[in-house]
Amino acid sequence: MKHSIIAIALAATMASTFAHAADDTEKRIAESRATIKAFGMKLKGELQAAMKAGGPANAIKVCNEVAPAIASDISMEKGWRVARTSLKTRNSSNKPDAWETKVMESFERRKAAGEPANKLEFSEIVEADGNKSFRYMKAIPTGEVCLKCHGAKIDPKIEAKLDSLYPDDQARGFKKGDIRGAFTVSQPM
Ligand code: HEC
Incomplete structure (x- = not known):
């Protein structure tokens, strides 16, 4: 009798711990999505605005600076790391x-298997050097406007500017429609 009460109490505690962890993860995902x-x-x-004001050559500084x-700014405000990256x-x-x-x-594999690029996201709790963090990523699809600076045929004037700023x-x-890269969020836990 006593044992079963303890077992029930234990099960209830565990269930609520799991529920809490799930709630916490849902909250972290929602916050990451909103921030991104x-x-x-x-x-x-x-x-x-920069493209309209002075074309792509002018807009390079938006991406650059x-x-x-x-x-x-967002990273400082949130105490997280928020950035863009790419393969x-x-x-x-x-x-x-x-x-x-x-x-x-x-x-890339999920997109090849038919998932729409604008829906691709992933999150995981990651432990490194004894530090736990909640990490989240969301894919960034390539739109028409991106091709001016990331496409196959880039205006020579823009190309020259990119060459001088980014030798690598x-x-x-x-x-x-290609995946251009991804937003990445890391929340310390
Ligand atoms: C006016 C030129 C220009 C346009 C248009 C442009 N980009 Fe970029 N993009 C750049 C530059 C310059 C960088 C490097 C930024 C830096 O120094 O951090 C960059 C960097 C990035 C990065 C960060 C990863 C990396 O490669 O260093 C992503 C992701 C990205 N661009 C996606 C896009 C997407 C998506 C679009 C369309 C919505 C777009 N860009 C349109 C010029 C452009």
Whole structure:
């Protein structure tokens, strides 16, 4: 009798612990999604405004200076790391770590298997050097406007500017619909 009461109490505690963990994960996913959505919209707005004002050559500075600045503002505000990365980076300081590489490779496989690129996301609790973090990634599809600077045929004037800024540029030759890269979030736990 006593045992079964303990067993029931234990089971109830465990169930509520699992429920809590699931709630916590759902909350972290929702917060990551919202943060990235805000980041993406801000970036798109700045990019479109700069393109309109002075064409792609003018807009390069949005990607070059504004994107990292927005990412670092959000990171400071949240106490997380928020950034953009890719399997083919333009700026080598955006290069992925091993976990990010693995996730983006799985995005490529999932896309090849028919999942829409704009729906690809993944999250996991990762432990490294004794530190636990909640990590989240969302794929960034290549749109028409991206091709001006990431496509196969880039205006020579823009190409020259990209060459001088990014001697190690791998982010050309993309087609519309390709996965250009991903947003990445890391929340310390
Ligand atoms: C005006 C030129 C231009 C356009 C248009 C443009 N980009 Fe970029 N993109 C850049 C530059 C420059 C960088 C390097 C930014 C840096 O130094 O961090 C970059 C970097 C990136 C990165 C970070 C990873 C990396 O390669 O270093 C992603 C992801 C990205 N762009 C996606 C896009 C997407 C998606 C679009 C379309 C919505 C787009 N870009 C449109 C110029 C452009």
